[in-house]
Amino acid sequence: ETGVTQTPRHLVMGMTNKKSLKCEQHLGHNAMYWYKQSAKKPLELMFVYNFKEQTENNSVPSRFSPECPNSSHLFLHLHTLQPEDSALYLCASSQDLAGVWYEQYFGPGTRLTVT
Amino acid sequence: DAKTTQPPSMDCAEGRAANLPCNHSTISGNEYVYWYRQIHSQGPQYIIHGLKNNETNEMASLIITEDRKSSTLILPHATLRDTAVYYCIVRVETSGSRLTFGEGTQLTVNP
Numbered sequence: 001e002t003g004v005t006q007t008p009r010h011l012v013m014g015m016t017n018k019k020s021l022k023c024e025q026h027l028g029h030n031a032m033y034w035y036k037q038s039a040k041k042p043l044e045l046m047f048v049y050n051f052k053e054q055t056e057n058n059s060v061p062s063r064f065s066p067e068c069p070n071s072s073h074l075f076l077h078l079h080t081l082q083p084e085d086s087a088l089y090l091c092a093s094s095q096d097l098a099g100v101w102y103e104q105y106f107g108p109g110t111r112l113t114v115t
Numbered sequence: 116d117a118k119t120t121q122p123p124s125m126d127c128a129e130g131r132a133a134n135l136p137c138n139h140s141t142i143s144g145n146e147y148v149y150w151y152r153q154i155h156s157q158g159p160q161y162i163i164h165g166l167k168n169n170e171t172n173e174m175a176s177l178i179i180t181e182d183r184k185s186s187t188l189i190l191p192h193a194t195l196r197d198t199a200v201y202y203c204i205v206r207v208e209t210s211g212s213r214l215t216f217g218e219g220t221q222l223t224v225n226p
Contacts, residue, residue, distance in 0.1 A: 002158065033213070043159070043216040056213070090158050104214060106158025 003027040004107035012113045021076040021110045023091030031096030032074040037088040081114045119203045124221040133190040137203030140184045152199040193224045
């Protein structure tokens with residue numbers, strides 16, 4: 001138990017569906033991250049939020065829409081996905097102060113299958 | 116961030132030391148070496164990090180060569196639960212907390 005929870009743990013959705021992934025951290029961190037891990041590929045950083053503000057978007061398609069209403073919650077809204085978007089989506093959190101590294105704590109991930 | 120090279124897979128017998136190598140020949144003076152691991156279908160877990168001195172914690176030891184072009188993560192007494200993908204990441208500490216993961220090494224601990 002890392003203090004970062006993700007729901008749902010598994011999700012199957014059609015290409016025309018709209019769904020949302022939820023992440024919550026109970027660690028008092030101010031930064032939250034979304035990563036994507038496709039089969040046999042390295043983790044890819046998608047989005048970074050710091051104090052609820054998006055600070056990084058790594059050229060992620062607009063069919064993925066993040067939302068960070070407060071420092072404890074992070075959502076990833078999904079719509080009109082493609083089968084190649086099937087992957088493990090991981091959320092992480094950390095302290096993030098300029099010029100200082102802090103350990104990232106990862107959630108268990110949501111296994112997404114797009115049919 | 117400097118590029119790292121790790122073997123794609125390694126095997127280790129349970130109870131023996133697991134030595135995982137990482138090459139980072141282009142590392143610069145202000146870049147640290149970080150190790151994370153990811154057990155199957157779980158999120159990555161921080162293990163250890165260091166700059167130039169050897170480091171040890173309750174999980175592992177990190178040995179960095181004097182020229183800092185390579186390092187070795189040592190799990191002193193590997194258990195079946197240590198079976199995971201191990202990632203070596205080199206980065207500047209002052210660039211915040213973001214991480215860039217490579218392919219890693221799949222360590223399989225055999226009974």
